[in-house]
Amino acid sequence: xxxxxxxxxxxxxxxxxxxxxxxxxxxxxxxxxxxxxxxxxxxxxxxxxxxxxxxxxxxxxxxxxxxxxxxxxxxxxxxxxxxxxxxxxxxxxxxxxxxxxxxxxxxxxxxxxxxxxxxxxxxxxxxxxxxxxxxxxxxxxxxxxxxxxxxxxxxxxxxxxxxxxxxxxxxxxxxxxxxxxxxxxxxxxxxxxxxxxxxxxxxxxxxxxxxxxxxxxxxxxxxxxxxxxxxxxxxxxxxxxxxxxxxxxxxxxxxxxxxxxxxxxxxxxxxxxxxxxxxxxxxxxxxxxxxxxxxxxxxxxxxxxxxxxxxxxxxxxxxxxxxxxxxxxxxxxxxxxxxxxxxxxxxxxxx
Amino acid sequence: xxxxxxxxxxxxxxxxxxxxxxxxxxxxxxxxxxxxxxxxxxxxxxxxxxxxxxxxxxxxxxxxxxxxxxxxxxxxxxxxxxxxxxxxxxxxxxxxxxxxxxxxxxxxxxxxxxxxxxxxxxxxxxxxxxxxxxxxxxxxxxxxxxxxxxxxxxxxxxxxxxxxxxxxxxxxxxxxxxxxxxxxxxxxxxxxxxxxxxxxxxxxxxxxxxxxxxxxxxxxxxxxxxxxxxxxxxxxxxxxxxxxxxxxxxxxxxxxxxxxxxxxxxxxxxxxxxxxxxxxxxxxxxxxxxxxxxxxxxxxxxxxxxxxxxxxxxxxxxxxxxxxxxxxxxxx
Numbered sequence: 015x016x017x018x019x020x021x022x023x024x025x026x027x028x029x030x031x032x033x034x035x036x037x038x039x040x041x042x043x044x045x046x047x048x049x050x051x052x053x054x055x056x057x058x059x060x061x062x063x064x065x066x067x068x069x070x071x072x073x074x075x076x077x078x079x080x081x082x083x084x085x086x087x088x089x090x091x092x093x094x095x096x097x098x099x100x101x102x103x104x105x106x107x108x109x110x111x112x113x114x115x116x117x118x119x120x121x122x123x124x125x126x127x128x129x130x131x132x133x134x135x136x137x138x139x140x141x142x143x144x145x146x147x148x149x150x151x152x153x154x155x156x157x158x159x160x161x162x163x164x165x166x167x168x169x170x171x172x173x174x175x176x177x178x179x180x181x182x183x184x185x186x187x188x189x190x191x192x193x194x195x196x197x198x199x200x201x202x203x204x205x206x207x208x209x210x211x212x213x214x215x216x217x218x219x220x221x222x223x224x225x226x227x228x229x230x231x232x233x234x235x236x237x238x239x240x241x242x243x244x245x246x247x248x249x250x251x252x253x254x255x256x257x258x259x260x261x262x263x264x265x266x267x268x269x270x271x272x273x274x275x276x277x278x279x280x281x282x283x284x285x286x287x288x289x290x291x292x293x294x295x296x297x298x299x300x301x302x303x304x305x306x307x308x309x310x311x312x313x314x315x316x317x318x319x320x321x322x323x324x325x326x327x328x329x330x331x332x333x334x335x336x337x338x339x340x341x342x343x344x345x346x347x348x349x350x351x352x353x354x355x356x357x358x359x360x361x362x363x364x365x
Numbered sequence: 366x367x368x369x370x371x372x373x374x375x376x377x378x379x380x381x382x383x384x385x386x387x388x389x390x391x392x393x394x395x396x397x398x399x400x401x402x403x404x405x406x407x408x409x410x411x412x413x414x415x416x417x418x419x420x421x422x423x424x425x426x427x428x429x430x431x432x433x434x435x436x437x438x439x440x441x442x443x444x445x446x447x448x449x450x451x452x453x454x455x456x457x458x459x460x461x462x463x464x465x466x467x468x469x470x471x472x473x474x475x476x477x478x479x480x481x482x483x484x485x486x487x488x489x490x491x492x493x494x495x496x497x498x499x500x501x502x503x504x505x506x507x508x509x510x511x512x513x514x515x516x517x518x519x520x521x522x523x524x525x526x527x528x529x530x531x532x533x534x535x536x537x538x539x540x541x542x543x544x545x546x547x548x549x550x551x552x553x554x555x556x557x558x559x560x561x562x563x564x565x566x567x568x569x570x571x572x573x574x575x576x577x578x579x580x581x582x583x584x585x586x587x588x589x590x591x592x593x594x595x596x597x598x599x600x601x602x603x604x605x606x607x608x609x610x611x612x613x614x615x616x617x618x619x620x621x622x623x624x625x626x627x628x629x630x631x632x633x634x635x636x637x638x639x640x641x642x643x644x645x646x647x648x649x650x651x652x653x654x655x656x657x658x659x660x661x662x663x664x665x666x667x668x669x670x671x672x673x674x675x676x677x678x679x680x681x682x683x684x685x686x687x688x689x690x691x692x693x694x695x696x697x
Contacts, residue, residue, distance in 0.1 A: 073697055090697050113474065114493065119697050137466070138493070166697070189465030190455070191573035192691035193566075228697075247565075247688050359697065 043349055045364035047075045047084055047100055048319050048330055050355035058086050061336060061361075062352055064103025069094050073119030074167070075362045078127065078149070084362075085121055085130060085149075091192060092117030095132065097152065100364075109152045112145065114138050116188060118166055123149060125173035133165035133179070137188055142181055144168070144212070158212035162203045163196070169230040171238065176215065177207045178238060182226045184245065197245055202227040204240060204261065218266035225256060225268075231282040231289060233304035234324065237262040239289035241279030252277035257291050260306050269306035272298075280359040283320035285327040286341030292317035292329060292359070299329055299339065299346065312339075312346045319361025330357035389564070389686055395620050396552035396560045400545075403618030404456060407611060408538075408545055411447040415535040418444045418501075422531035426524040434515050437527075438505050442600055444534065445498050446607040453574050453611025456567045458544030466493055467537045471594060473499040475508070482522050486529050501530045506597040509590060509653070564622065565687045567615070568677065572689065574612055575674040581605050582667045587657035596653040605645060609670075613638050616677075626684055630676075637676050641669040 049058040049072035056068040058075065073089040082101035088094045095117060097107040111117055111134065118133040130147040134157065142160035147153065162181025169178045183202030185195040204218040204227050220227070229241040237260055244255030255277030258269040276296035283290050288309065291300040298311035299320075316332035327339040329346075334354030339346045391399070421440040425433040448469060451459065459465070470493040481488065481495035489495045504527040507514050518524045551559040581601070583592040593601040616634065617623045623631045645666040649655040682689050691697065 090691065113477075186691070187463070187466070189463060189469070190460055190570060191576055193569045193573045194690035195460070197688075197690070247562075249686075249688055 043336075043352070044321075044323070044328065046321055046328055046330075046336075047077060047362045047364060048360060049073060049075065049086065049358035051358055052356055057355070058098065059100055059103055060364075061330070061357075063100060066098050066100070066103050066105055068096065068105070069108060071358070072096070073358060074121055074360055076121050076123055076130070077362060077364050078123070079365075087117050087119050087121050087132060089119045089358075090117075091186060091188060092119060095121070095147075095152065107152060112154055112157075115143065115145065115157075117145075118142075118164065118182075120167045122168040122170065122177075125170065129155070131168055131177070133160070133168060135164070135186070140185055140187065142179075144177075144179070144207075158207070160207075161205050161214050161217060163201050164226075166228045167230045169232060169238070171206060171232070175209055177209050178230055179205045179207060180227045180230055180240065181205060182228050182243075183223065184226055194245065197247065200224060200226065200245060204238075204259075204266065218261060220259060220266070220268065222256075222268075225259075227259070229279065229282045231284045231322075233284040233287055233289060235287060235304050237289075237304040239282050239284060239291075239302070239304070241282035241291045242277075243279055244277030246277070252295070257293055257300055258282075258289060258302055258306070260289075260302075260304075262305065267306070269302050269308065271300060271302070271308045272311050274298075275300050275311065280318050281320050281361070283322040283327055284324070285322040285339065286325060288341045290320050290322070290327055290329075290339065292320055294318060294332060294359075299337075301344075309344075312344070314346070318357045318359045321361040321363035323363055323365070328361060328363065330361045332356055389625070390557055391560050391563055391625075393553040393555075393557075393560070396563055397549055398620045399563075399618055399622075400457075400549050400552060403454065403615040403621050405545060405549070407447070407451045407454075407614060408459075408541065411444065411451050412535075412538050412542065414440065414444040414447040415531075415538045419528075419532045419535040422501075422524075422528045425518065426521070426528045429515065429519045429524060431515060434505070434518065437531075438511075438598070441498070441501055441505055441531075442598065442603075445502070445595070445598075445600065446603060448498060449604045449607040450611030450614065452577075453571075453608040453613075454567065454615030455570045455574065457548040458541045460570065462541060462544060464537060464541060468497040468534050469499065470494055470497050471499055473503050473597070475503055478503050478526075482526050486533075489526065489529065490533060496530055496533055498534065501527060501534070502595065502597050504530070506599075509597050509599065564625075564685055568622065568682060568685070568687055569690045571612055571616060572674060572678050574608065575670055575677065578605060578608055578670050579667050579674075581608075582663045584663075586660050590653040593653045599651060599653055602645075602648050602650055602652045605648070605666075606642070609638075609642055609645060613642070622681065622685065626681065630680055630684055634673070634676055634681065637669070637673040641666070641673045644669040 046061045051071045056071045057065045058072045059066045071089045072086040074087045076085040082099050086096045095109050114137045115134045121132040130149045132145040134143045134145045142162045142165035143157045145157050146155040160179045164182035164184045166180045166182045171178050181203045183200040200223050206215040208215050224245045226243045231239045240259040244252050256268045257275050257279040275293040278295040280292040280294040287304045289302045293300045299314045300311045301309035318332045319330040321328045329337040336349045418440040421437040425437045474494040477494040478500050590596045595601045595604050648662045649659050
């Protein structure tokens with residue numbers, strides 16, 4: 015569905031489009047990095063800059079502070095990790111996954127910028143791992159367990175000391191590609207690891223094991239927001255499946271939410287004291303206060319990545335659009351004049 | 366133990382999903398009929414070919430001459446093609462037992478294989494990179510240097526490694542003989558919980574196989590030979606076609622998924638399959654050395670496979686009311 019048809023359909027349903035026509039918002043475009051894809055051409059780069067051809071579909075992007083470089087991680091069952099120069103539009107370096115390992119699409123830099131950490135799978139045992147690489151050379155240093163299956167996004171809770179890992183709980187293996195092998199017995203968990211020892215500090219699980227714990231963001235009050243993706247056998251069950259869990263004051267719980275978000279949180283970010291989750295299949299930007307109180311979701315066609323500077327957010331759409339969002343006014347506005355590509359699930363702000 | 370972990374989870378996925386029964390659960394006759402028509406013959410063909418490879422390798426090591434090497438190469442090719450056919454639509458015990466990991470671990474790791482020549486058979490078995498078809502292909506062809514291999518295989522340690530690998534492939538395949546029969550009995554049993562996820566699991570695996578086919582075609586305009594998976598043996602095109610045919614054997618088996626579809630959709634799948642088969646048949650026989658000359662044919666082949674896959678995941682899965690796993694179109 016293109017954006018025009020989507021907006022018309024929303025109008026027909028009399029659903030709120032609170033601020034698509036809002037005025038007075040900062041419509042200037044910051045520097046945003048993301049991957050995009052179609053069957054023939056996986057790309058990455060600045061949304062309005064030079065395109066970088068990738069060996070396959072890219073997913074998570076980690077800018078290298080103070081440089082024009084970034085790391086791009088291949089998507090689940092990923093075989094490659096790349097370093098790119100986003101200003102030049104060049105792929106500078108590519109490494110393949112270690113023997114009997116594959117990437118899960120996300121990485122994070124250590125606070126000193128010297129080490130790159132990636133989520134990986136041990137293809138022999140199916141256990142989740144964190145690969146440690148020298149960020150300068152991409153030489154692999156070692157690995158540590160994530161105490162779970164299918165680790166996805168990583169986030170520092172205390173830079174250099176406590177690392178949060180979203181163990182998605184879904185088993186995939188190289189010989190069966192992206193087929194989910196343990197539906198019905200998923201083991202998702204949020205774990206906090208002491209760094210650099212990798213010691214397990216705490217593990218948090220939900221009662222509903224069909225909710226895959228995938229993406230992480232932290233509000234300025236310290237609350238950790240966790241975007242979920244439901245994996246029920248029946249498609250209809252996804253309609254009102256929870257999209258957000260929070261870890262606040264040591265309590266891990268699901269947040270209430272509006273109806274029909276359709277159970278797939280593509281990404282999460284925090285802006286102001288809000289958590290924003292892209293409800294891609296529900297065509298909404300879902301919003302909550304950091305205490306888990308739901309706010310009205312805003313209509314966005316196939317929202318994908320969300321980037322935030324802490325005060326304002328930017329949202330990409332798989333349907334090709336890019337939007338800005340201001341929490342103070344709940345204003346959502348489309349950024350015009352940009353190339354319309356099929357944006358991947360993550361959008362990164364360069365500071 | 367590691368193997369049991371996967372077996373348990375995969376089987377339990379079926380057990381626990383039982384509580385969410387979908388209306389289109391196949392009956393026992395249909396389920397076993399599909400296995401009989403679409404899966405067991407491909408397993409039997411692989412078992413036969415693997416036995417022949419083991420036998421040919423034994424002969425080669427006993428009489429390392431040009432003729433026995435060629436016979437072994439032919440047997441390897443038949444085994445690999447039979448495997449590609451089975452992998453074109455996998456399922457049941459071959460997934461639980463991770464047969465793909467055991468007999469087709471990629472990418473090939475020549476350094477590991479060379480280092481394993483003096484290792485014990487047990488050590489070689491423990492390393493996925495030093496067993497299976499990829500390791501055997503390397504020993505038979507080297508790095509696409511077929512003429513140099515007879516001399517190298519006259520080294521008893523090297524030939525014995527090939528012999529052990531070939532026999533292990535046969536052993537790994539035959540280890541599933543009972544598994545397939547057990548799976549058949551489960552599908553035909555009174556309780557329907559093994560039939561609950563039959564279509565969902567197998568169609569998901571078919572989608573995965575079609576995605577795998579697309580990845581067999583390098584996107585570069587002029588790829589190097591080594592960008593193709595079976596570049597050492599120069600068999601990339603036939604391997605690709607074997608995998609397409611394996612998909613077709615399972616999907617269009619009678620009974621099979623196509624027989625559960627509306628006739629228009631079944632016809633569309635048949636047409637898309639035929640187009641994919643035809644487009645991919647136009648690839649150069651020596652695909653690995655075709656360079657830029659195969660670019661348009663590769664694009665056409667990939668596009669036809671993509672169209673087949675799109676119909677399978679967007680239309681067939683919907684009509685059969687199946688929940689799909691991660692598709693290529695999904696994020697993550």
